[in-house]
């Protein structure tokens with residue numbers, strides 16, 4: 347496949363946009379080459395500016411759980427746009443989507459909508475700090491919670507791909523209030539809590555990690571965090587920006603039966619429009635302005651187009667619960683197929699998967715945290731990535747990313763992908 351026009355468009359973009367992209371993960375810096383410029387997308391497929399058709403395993407980094415240009419979402423946005431694109435005033439639609447989200451997710455009474463996952467997580471820790479009257483937070487190495495200052499400490503995803511897990515520009519003052527823990531290591535978290543007794547407002551975690559590849563929580567890890575938080579007056583924040591409305595109707599809380607104090611959302615909740623949200627029980631949410639003292643705001647928050655898209659998406663997931671079973675089955679099928687062909691071609695690998703999140707690591711050891719994720723062979727990954735691209739399959743251009751499976755994928759698409767992986771892995 348040729349990507350000539352994409353290269354030309356990238357050259358033009360580089361002149362006026364830093365690195366040619368508006369978010370670093372889109373660049374092909376880690377794998378070499380130039381990003382693909384998209385013209386349109388429908389269902390499981392991307393159509394690029396060179397006229398190529400690609401099977402999409404990124405799906406806008408998660409939101410397209412039902413495929414691109416999902417008709418009810420498209421229709422809802424078009425209809426709303428005709429009535430005005432932003433008011434900065436309350437609309438009935440906001441209450442409708444809030445009520446639906448609250449009914450779908452365990453342990454939340456109230457929800458506030460923002461414009462991105464970054465904003466959701468940033469606001470969640472401010473709320474936790476205000477509520478507990480404590481300053482410190484604990485985050486896990488390799489977890490990504492957006493690009494706000496407090497979180498760019500050993501962050502995963504693009505931050506680590508591009509060598510800035512600790513970004514310049516984050517002051518020492520801010521960094522000192524973020525304590526860093528090891529994913530899946532409860533003893534490590536206990537030690538931190540013990541050493542900072544009475545000072546920690548919140549522990550924030552991707553309860554299923556997706557920004558160092560996909561890493562499931564070890565047995566007992568989330569339960570242990572829950573107990574530790576309850577015993578120490580710490581709020582447990584589940585960052586469900588990737589996992590919310592994807593791994594289960596009620597997210598990881600429902601999947602594993604563990605209660606979080608605050609939950610953050612993004613991606614699926616906006617149906618592909620710029621939406622994030624954070625939610626908690628009433629006692630905590632009432633700390634927010636205008637009811638309470640913790641300030642948080644947004645001119646475009648609850649924007650009618652975004653709310654219309656999000657509502658159409660959540661309604662679809664609420665009405666057809668079999669979607670989650672189908673996603674699980676399709677992804678399990680893909681996992682089994684990849685496992686079979688990589689083994690047959692004597693490739694050294696580990697596959698991690700939870701529901702419709704899956705990642706292939708080119709290392710034989712279990713991948714359970716940031717350290718083990720970093721051991722993957724990047725040279726093999728590069729061959730894998732470019733080989734698949736030539737076969738018309740688009741995965742994320744970094745070994746630290748998860749594949750997001752969409753219900754729009756057919757078993758023919760999955761077989762095509764498995765055959766392509768067989769072919770490509772013969773060239774390693």
Ligand code: PMP
Nearest residue numbers: 462463464490491492587588612
């Ligand atoms: N949290 C998690 C777990 C994420 O994966 C992301 C983005 N990939 C964010 C927060 C930040 O969301 P956004 O990019 O919408 O700001």
